[in-house]
Amino acid sequence: MLFVHRDADNAGAEARYREIEAAVRDAARDGLPWTGVVPVRMTEAWLLQDEAAIRDAVGKPRGRAPLDLPAPGRAERVVNPKERLRDALLAASENRGRRLRRFDQEFPLLRKRLLRDLPIGGALERLESWVRFRVDTMGAVRNFARGR
Numbered sequence: 120m121l122f123v124h125r126d127a128d129n130a131g132a133e134a135r136y137r138e139i140e141a142a143v144r145d146a147a148r149d150g151l152p153w154t155g156v157v158p159v160r161m162t163e164a165w166l167l168q169d170e171a172a173i174r175d176a177v178g179k180p181r182g183r184a185p186l187d188l189p190a191p192g193r194a195e196r197v198v199n200p201k202e203r204l205r206d207a208l209l210a211a212s213e214n215r216g217r218r219l220r221r222f223d224q225e226f227p228l229l230r231k232r233l234l235r236d237l238p239i240g241g242a243l244e245r246l247e248s249w250v251r252f253r254v255d256t257m258g259a260v261r262n263f264a265r266g267r
Contacts, residue, residue, distance in 0.1 A: 120259060121153035124162070132157050132248060152263035154255040158248045164200035165249055166233045167207065168242035176232045177212040184210045192245030204230065 123143065125135045139155040158164055166173075167188050174182045186207040189197050197203050208229050209222055243249045 120256075120263070121151055122156050122256075123153060124156040126161050127157050127159045127248070132159060132251075152259040154252065154259045156252055159195035159246075160197065161200045162234070163204040163230065164194040164197055165237065165243060165246060166204050166230070167194040167197065167200060168246070169238055172233055172236060172238060173204075173207050174211045176229050176236075177208055179211055179213060182211055182213060184213050186210050191242035195246055195248060204233075 121143065123139045125139055127135050135157045136155050139153075139157070143153050156162075168191060170186055170188055171180070173186060173188075174180050187203075187210070188194075188207055189203075194200065205226055208226065209219070212218075212222065214222055237243075239253075
């Protein structure tokens with residue numbers, strides 16, 4: 120299955136979905152199931168929905184440091200989700216001194232870990248872009264299974 124990622128940015132989600140559909144059609148990938156992955160801002164917005172996952176990613180599941188996460192369902196309104204996620208991971212790590220300085224090198228790995236372990240359901244279901252991704256993916260799999 121082909122997943123085509125494109126942040127909505129200022130163009131809007133529908134414009135990005137049209138771009139993706141045209142690109143897949145132009146690439147002549149007949150029969151290959153595909154779905155668009157179009158977060159409203161950045162994929163990192165999806166990762167701002169689960170405080171426990173953020174704490175687990177940095178190895179502090181029982182941490183108590185405030186993370187300043189957006190309210191459930193409001194992550195797509197965060198101006199810079201990547202920076203907000205970085206700040207939340209940094210706060211959750213409770214790092215100081217040298218470990219704090221090394222954090223920037225660890226951020227890509229932590230983000231990858233969060234994406235890999237992204238919990239399905241819960242607060243994510245309040246984000247329109249996530250719901251569309253989930254529904255489109257299930258539809259693509261069903262259509263492929265039916266031979267379309």
